[in-house]
Amino acid sequence: MASQFKNNSITKRDENFAQWYTDVCKKAELMDYSSVKGFINYLPYGYAIWEEIQKYLNKRFKEVGSHNVYLPMVIPESLFNKEKEHVEGFAPETLVATYGGGKELEEPLIIRPTSEILFSDMYKRMISSYRDLPKVFNQWCSVVRWEKTTRPFLRGSEFLWQEGHCLFETQEEAEENALKVLEIYDDLGRDVLAVPFVKGRKTEREKFAGANATYSIEALMHDGQALQSGTTHDLGQGFAEAFGISFQGRQGKLEIPYQTSWGVSTRLLGAIIMVHGDDNGLVLPPAVAPIQVVIIPIKMQEPGVLEACKDIYEKLKAEGVRVELDDDDNKTPGWKFSQYEMKGVPLRIELGPKDLSLGVATLAKRVDGSKTTEKIEDIVKRIPSLLEEIHIDMYKKAVDFLEHHITEVHSIEELKAAIEKGGYAKAVWCGDEECELKVKELTNGATSRCMPFEQVVFDDKCPICGKKAKHVVYFARAY
């Protein structure tokens, strides 16, 4: 792809994080602002990262018996209004179609903000006996939520995601499904994105509209703010009851099934950028990098240089490595170095006449800029392990950062200080929504991110109200 961005200077990350983020999104050619206000164009480089995430999840979702489907992008208003909490949660941010084929529609159509409604409506027709269960369907699509302020990948009027919607015979199976998919998301972070998550259960206040329980994975950005990166919902029987879904159970009685839903979105691209990126731009984990290795010939007019580069290129390609050779002679090697750094390519191979005469090439890791010299003949077999090393380096760095930004707090003052420092304040809590609101007020916006699964209530009293502490909660400012 030819680059439409000629100038690589970006805002320094620690000077203005928000501007740095936008600069990286644009200069790395991940996206482009469209002429439709609040909507973005996902460019090839950004979309290819999403496609790698899709491949991984499609494989893993098979473990929970999932099948892909596609349901309509619009929901009739009357259907949308069936589940009370749900409609209250989503109605304020919907886009609504009112004209079709030149005429006013008999009933307005809501552009889907999420598809619990349509799946429930379909399942009603599909389920009659316990033999028809479980149903585990997933859909890759875009959804629309009418947002006032938008940011690329983080908050947009339209974003890409997957949404799983499942029905089970028992509460236990539903719970197991919600937790298993959360584990898959967590694995995606650890093994693919090199992003460690804090995971747990959302408080009543923060859970999904219409759910019994919401579980989430939360990533920590370089600026100390959390990013909710994926959620799974135990929906209980609420939607099923609202939509009249029932089945004949094993004992012959009519029963109501238990439902779950779960999703991750292109927000994950935001997490990758803000966890790994630096002043030189994007830093991509090898597993999702559209280009894992770039080969840059030095003085490529000199005899043998281009041939040697091409040879490495062909061999790496044959091994399934996503490799590019940049032999554009209109650009200097220096220009190319900074260009591929901006694009976060994990590994760069430099090869010039001197190297060639010594039978070596230079390998530079994007994550820390470290360079090593390798024999040309060893390069092809070294690359897979090098990419793995890079992944481990990136993950370790992110884990270190996360661990240094979880502060156990025992008072309001400590909580406030922890939030000011950035990252999570780990506190005990009485369970009252009022105390969550109080924290938000006192910290200028920190919210409860989740209650971790391992609950060791380390203080007796809620630091906010002094009542008996019941839970451990992570508080943080969040995107």
Add this chain to the structure above:
Amino acid sequence: MASQFKNNSITKRDENFAQWYTDVCKKAELMDYSSVKGFINYLPYGYAIWEEIQKYLNKRFKEVGSHNVYLPMVIPESLFNKEKEHVEGFAPETLVATYGGGKELEEPLIIRPTSEILFSDMYKRMISSYRDLPKVFNQWCSVVRWEKTTRPFLRGSEFLWQEGHCLFETQEEAEENALKVLEIYDDLGRDVLAVPFVKGRKTEREKFAGANATYSIEALMHDGQALQSGTTHDLGQGFAEAFGISFQGRQGKLEIPYQTSWGVSTRLLGAIIMVHGDDNGLVLPPAVAPIQVVIIPIKMQEPGVLEACKDIYEKLKAEGVRVELDDDDNKTPGWKFSQYEMKGVPLRIELGPKDLSLGVATLAKRVDGSKTTEKIEDIVKRIPSLLEEIHIDMYKKAVDFLEHHITEVHSIEELKAAIEKGGYAKAVWCGDEECELKVKELTNGATSRCMPFEQVVFDDKCPICGKKAKHVVYFARAY
């Protein structure tokens, strides 16, 4: 997946083709009517076929240098109105959003019926020099066209497709791109769907709104009607001019690029059904069949039967064959036979105690019901060649049918008779739209499908008006 359809009787194909089609769509569990009028749910079995088509095309599109992207699903009305012919073609069938976030929008948003507009708008910002060309982007998405009468996969208010949108420096490159992608579509038909196409150029009347030239592949359904199955458009400079896209050329002058667009949709599922299906249901070409081989144990309580079936299953799975073993003991083998016939599974393996004692199994081909006996130990290595044979059988059958339904005609009477018989009337034509309209009127609906690339004008005079014949055209009734 548990089946939601218990009864396998469907309308006979030659009794009522339209009803047969709908029956197959539903009983094979390809789709389900949603509660949103005119919209369908793509169920796992139907969607998996589409995913196989996606995999093939994603690979092939790389040959034309294509990269996947994703652009917004809505187009502001003012932008939509920029290309005159285009807006006239699409405006009558658009769905329009007028409310967002509870307020009336400042400007209505058109739900995309196709994305030439948004791609042109993006390219305007992206292109400044000939070095930025070509741009070859593709998008997988759904589009909405507000249809009054809808039929599953063939005509729906929303359908899934891919749309390629490209910009080139020269007319020659654009033309080459449009023709190369048509060839890829043609290969998809021959090598994947086992569907032969008639291909050629559309007449002025039938071309895409805003295009210089439209090329199409047309499949012939069992009822003798054609189905436009894919198109590529040479858009010339019209959109680029309307959107102000220009670039500095090699000679330093400002030039206007040449544009193409191309797409196939889930209509292809309709083609598969109506080309191959029979009174027992769907018949799937092995390359896209979600289940290529089903193993059905007979008297599976008898010792060794289930074990032998499982052994074959595991081995085929390890070879990458999409295989299923149906060991549900609530269903009889006969019920299963008809169920998997309905679903069009290309190959069935039957294995019972008798077979086992002889060391053999029975293999039944869906396409013609033919059965062979194979040694159990040979089955695994036989399957790939058997699936290939099945593909060839299916393709040959479809080619025969097509060839028997192309009638060269030399008069109005012959043309009318050919259309009545079903299939294509191949006629010479003067090139006037009036004669196309006359044919439509005289034949109760036949339209020009395309002008084949090999033009041997076999008569002097247009059979409609008697003026000089200039083209060869295929006329047919079409979906």
